[in-house]
Amino acid sequence: MVRRKYIAFLTLTLLSLLLVSVVLGPALIEAPPGTKSIEEILSPKLPPGNESNETGPPAEAPVSPHFVLLVTGAAHTHYLRLNVYTDYINGSWRTENATAIPSNVIAPPEINVPHHAERDIITVVSFLPLSGNLFTSLYTTRVDGAGAEAIPEYNLFRTPMNVTTYSFSAVGYTFDMPYLVNLTAGNQTEYLSAPNDTRLTALAESITTGARSDYWKALSIVRYLAGNYRHVEDVTPPEGADRLTWFLFESKTGSAYDFASALVVLARLNGLPARLVEGVYIDAVPQTQVVTEKNRHFWAEVYFKNTGWLVFDPLHPTDQNVYLPFELEAPGVLMPLEPDSSGTVTIKFERVASGTNSSVTVDVPTLGRIALIRESGIYNLTVGPFEEPGYYPLMVRASDREGNSLTRIVPVTVPGNVSALPDPAVAYLRKNDALTLELTVPGTGGTGLRTESPLVDSWFSIETPRNETRVYVRLISPDDYPNGWHIENLTVTRGADEYKIHLPVFVVERTEIKAGVQRAVTAGGSFVINGTVEGSTTGERPRLGSVAAFINDGERDVLIGYANASNGTFALPVKIPVYLSPGTKQVFVYYLTPLGYPYLPSGATFTVEVRGLARFSMPGLILARPGNVTVIGSLLSGAGRPIANASIEYYLDGRPLGETTTLTDGRFSLVLQLPQIERHVLTVRYPGSPVYSPSAMNVTVATVELKVPERITGEIGEPVRISGKVAGVEDATLQAYVFPGKTYQVNVINGSFELTIEPFQTVGERSVEFRHGTRTLGRTAVAVLSPVEIELLTPRAEGEKTAALRFRVVDSANNPVSGVYLNVSVDGFAMRVMTNGSGIATLEVPVPEKETNATVVVAFDGSSYYLPASGRFHVVISRKRGIPWTYIAIALVIGALIVRYRLVRRKPEKRGVEKVLKIIFNNGIPVFREGETVELSIECEGKAELYVDGKPAGKGRDFTLALEVGEHTIEARCGELIERATVRIVPRYDDAVIDYYERCFLPWARGTGLDVEGMTPREIAAALTDMMYPWEPLDTLTEVFERAKYSTVEVSRGEFIRFYRSLLELVGGGCIV
Known part of the structure; x- marks a missing residue:
């Protein structure tokens, strides 16, 4: 007993402590800001990246490493x-x-x-x-x-x-x-x-x-x-x-x-x-x-x-995108060493390209080669010791077998009784140019210079108030002096003291390009630029290098050719861009040197007259029905711009028929009289002009007869197969357009074809149109039929005087069949009833004195799209039983008590409601025609304030606005929440459809890889369908656009909504309002 008391006491104590910690813990115990959790202390980790869009990166990297x-x-x-x-x-x-x-x-x-x-x-x-x-x-x-x-x-x-x-x-x-x-x-x-x-x-x-x-x-x-x-x-x-x-x-x-x-x-x-x-x-x-x-x-x-x-990367300005066989890094700062002492220098040989056989040599005057590196990596090299005072540049040189090289100089000084520091530390000397080298010598009096270098033209010295002597040495390269790296020895003297300077000098030579470039070229044309590259001073031709040619198109330089130069000669194939407009252009030819090559790059500019490219935009095969065949084509520039007012000659099988002229949009049309099934070659020719090149194109024109049944029957849910023939052509590709939705590709082989259409899910008449391009060759009708099933919904019918028998009629896809008559016979009592919109027919029959098991026969005689059917059922017909109201009342009272008890015990938890503010337009489309009212609703907690173009428009939930043509900003405010939307008012929906099609849909279609220029809307839709884009929105988009563009009947709001939603499905909302 005592033990039970202790257990109860301890249990109550622990429960009390638990309740106190839950209630008072947050108030009594507060961790200092920045305190880490146990998990963070025992297992620190990097913060995850790209987990949230709420914060940006820290501004600076902390000094202390965190990983x-x-x-x-x-x-x-x-x-x-x-x-x-x-x-x-x-x-x-x-x-x-x-x-x-x-x-x-x-x-x-x-x-x-x-x-x-x-x-x-x-x-x-x-x-x-x-x-x-x-x-x-x-x-x-x-x-x-x-x-x-x-x-x-x-x-x-x-x-x-x-x-x-x-x-x-x-x-x-x-x-x-x-x-x-x-x-x-x-x-x-x-x-x-x-x-x-x-x-x-x-x-x-x-x-x-x-x-x-x-x-x-x-x-x-x-x-x-x-x-x-x-x-x-x-x-x-x-x-x-x-x-x-x-x-x-x-x-x-x-x-x-x-x-x-x-x-x-x-x-x-x-x-x-x-x-x-x-x-x-x-x-x-x-x-x-x-x-x-x-x-x-x-x-x-x-x-x-x-x-x-x-x-x-501005902090690593070496272009990471340019191909280099290697990267070489060495410290460029001065390294002072005492006599007979050594130092350490770090060499980084990085990013070495595969297969280049690259290596690094490290040479020091008087010491010779101190390292040969054949693999990429980071190396610490010992430099020294040097016995005599002097300036000893460490020459670190990387090279590959293609002639690329990169040299880094690490200046090393060993002081003596007299010292000198050259500026610059490395001399880059162009032939025919002079370079002044400045030597700073501490102290004054008796400073001289001794050298046998052929690069030294003259020198003089000046003593400064700072107790220094400045020696100025003028360097000039003789014409016959070899290009490349040299170590020139200079000795600074003062009395018996000497200081030897081993000066690195890189001698380079300018180059000149001599080339022949055609004066007149045609857009899309190709030719070869032959030329040479020579040294400007010596006339020697550099052994290595490459040549690139660019042409300016009015906005930027366009690469038209790139090739190697060998021993100073080149044959550069170039191709003029097809889209180049006519006019005077500049061609730039550049000689590019390998990395570290002792010749300088150079360029030459040539002026050329460009003749624009003219091309025809027409299908290669035209199929049409016999009679007057209208052929439509376009004459375009290489950039796809129309060439207007151009004279076009046309020939049939080589026989001249006449001329036509292009319109302002570059289109032209001509009519051929082909009364029978026949096949010809149509040639269209543009003779050219001073600004555009001649152009010609051959088109095969065939008149054909399509042979398909006038009417084909199919069953709902089953594929429909159509067989046909095309007289007048052996092999071709047609399109079968099934109204109102899908296009199929039809391959004609040896004059015949087989077409399988996907199953239809509803009955009715479908039109199938066979097209070649935009021409209709023939049509057929598909009647989609369905068997029906009659179901009895009332196996037992009860009533006082009459009872209701209910039947349902469905097709093979389980769709209700409405509006059809059923012939019903119940034990000799016959009547004709019709199904309602749900496919259900109801028949009232008399109720006999005693319960009867009646035989019911139902017959459907069939209709235009539904096949005949019948059914025999057994129905129990009896009088209606009384309702046990007493038992129902007792059950309702008991149920109400149970519900009340549960509601009292289980109180709903209060949940935080997320505040929402939304602007909802009628039909969800924020585009309206002039004169239409803009109906919108605001979804929020409380009353919303509405502003139109910054001006108050009222308070409430539902609004009706009358706005002028143009774009308007709608702003809703609800408490602290603000939501904005844009609504567009257009003069006619036709204008909006055409604008969205040309501004949004066509650029999107180009982005898929289609050349939409010269293609009809139907051809664009067909091509995109072949590329596995959804056909339903493409078909709707094309249908409404063609109506807006060519029909006199204005597009309705319902049609525009279908167009708008189809456009959203295809291109997304980035372009449209």
Whole structure:
């Protein structure tokens, strides 16, 4: 007993403590701000990326590392991405949410430009668990790690799990410079939003003034930021200042985030789709390297047609997109050493392209070659010791078998009784140019210079008040002096003391291009530019290099040819763009040198007269019924612009028939009299003009007879097969248009065809029209029939005097059959009844004195689309039983008591209601015709206030507005919530249909790869249907557009709503109101 008391006491005590902790815990116990949870302390991890669109990235990278990674295998990869930011709102970057798919693979992009590809398999090991987004490169194709998921929109991968190791496969693309400068910005409108700031717009335009391509615009912005702003990570703008404008116009000092953010915004203001990327910048070497928060970095990615996203980084201005066989880095700062002492220098040999057989040599005057490096990596080399005072430049030179080389100089000084420091530390000397070298010698009196270098033309010295002697040496290269690297020995003397200077000199020579370019060319034409490249001074021809040719189309320079030059000669095939307009153009031919080559690039400009390309837009085969055949075509320029008022000659089987003239839209028509089934070759010829080239086209015209049954029957739910023949043609492709919806392709083989139409789900008459292009060759009708089933719904019928027998009639698809008569016989009592809209027929029959099991026979005689049917049933007919009202009342009372008891015991929990504010238009379409009232409803808690174009329009839930033609802003306010929408008032729905079709649908169709110029609306719809786009909205869109464009009957609101919804289904809401 006592034990039970103790147990009860302890139980009550624990329950009391539990209740007190729940109620008072939040008030009594409060953790200091920033306190970490036990999980965070024991298992810290990186914050997940791209999980929310509410916050932007931190402004600066913290100095203290918050993650430690071991990265292996990044032989060609500098940038590991973690987050992508898309929207710049109120001074900070946010990310539009994107869907992660359960796949660890993303297909690489389709690159349609000549390129170089390098593949890496990279392993990442983290000392702390990672979750959310993973560090991967731009074009990662596969991630092997626990729970890896892909985010294709941002080329990212993530995991919901905690991982400490994973690996990924990546591909990187680089391009020769001529292909890059030929790129144009891609169509990614969601990456073009930018602040509406006139100062930013003016700056963006001024930076890219004179840029001759979209790629040059991006490079110009990178170089402007790199050359005019200072990089400091720990930067904080004044409170309340906009960080971007403060960085660009005031401080001009910022972090990696500031540089990248400015680059993205300035690119967008120049029409370049761009996004901000956060991650780490690492060494591009295969060996394992340690990566911490100190590697954190921001950069930009810009989207271009045919290449996809490319990296741009003002803080690493070496263009990451240009193909280089290697990267070489060595410290360029002065390294002072004492006599007989040594030092260490770090050499980075990175991003070495596969198959180039690249290597690095390290040479030091008096010491000779101290290293030969054949593999990429980071190397620490010992330099010295040097016995005598002097200036000893460390020459680090990377090269490959293609003649590319890159040299870095590390200046090393060993002081003595007399010392001298050369400026510049490395002399780049152009032939026929003089360079003045300045030597700063501490002390005065008796300073001299001794040298046998043929480059030294003269020298003199000046003593300064700072107790220094300045020696000025004039360097000039003789014409016969070899181009390339040389070490020139100079000795500074003062009394018996000497200081030897081993000066690196790179002698380069200018070049000249001599070429022959045709004076008159035709758009779309090809020819070869033959020429030579020579040294301007010596006349010697450089052994290596390449040649590129561009033509200016009025807006940008377009690459028309790119080839190698060998021993100073070249034969450059070029092709003039087909879209080039007629007129005087400039052709630029450039000689491009290999990396580190001792010749300078050069260019030459040639003027050419371009004759525009003329071409016919017509089908190659025209099928028509015998009689007068009207042939319609267009004469267009290479850019697809109409050529108006042009004379067109036409011939039939080589026999001239006449001439016609193009209209202002470039179209022309001609009539052929072909009364029988026959086949001819129609030739149309444009003789050309001073500005457009001649053009001719042969078209086969055949008159045919389509033979199909006039009427075909089919059954609901079953495919319909149509067999036919086409007299006059052996092989062709027709279109069968089934009203009101779908088009089928019909292949005519040996004059016959078979067509199978998908099952119809309703009965009725369907018209099938056979077309070739826009011409109708014949029609047939399909009558869709259905068997019916008669069901008895009342196996027992009761009543006082009469009882109701109910029957239902359905077709084979279980659809109700309405409006048909049934012949019903009940034990000799016959009557005729009709089914209602639900397919149900009701028959009232007399009730006998005693319960009877009657035989009921129901017969349906059939109709136009329903087959005859009958049924025999047995029905029990009896008098209606009385209702037990007493028992029903008792049951209702008991039920009410039970319900009341449950409602009292179970009180509903109070739930927070999310506030909602919506503007709902009549039919959901915010477009109305002039004179129509705009009906809309506001969904909100409470009364809403409505404003139209900023002016109050009333309070309430439902509104009816009369608005003028144009676009209007509708704003609803409900408490703290504000919702806006745009409504458009048009003069006629026809105008809106034509506008949306041409402004929204046609550009979308072009984006699918269709050449819509010269195609009819029906041809466009048919082509898109063949490309597996949904046929229903395409058919509706085309039908309503043709009515708006060509019919005299105005489009109704119902038709416009069908058009609008079909357009939304196809192109989305980005273009339309």
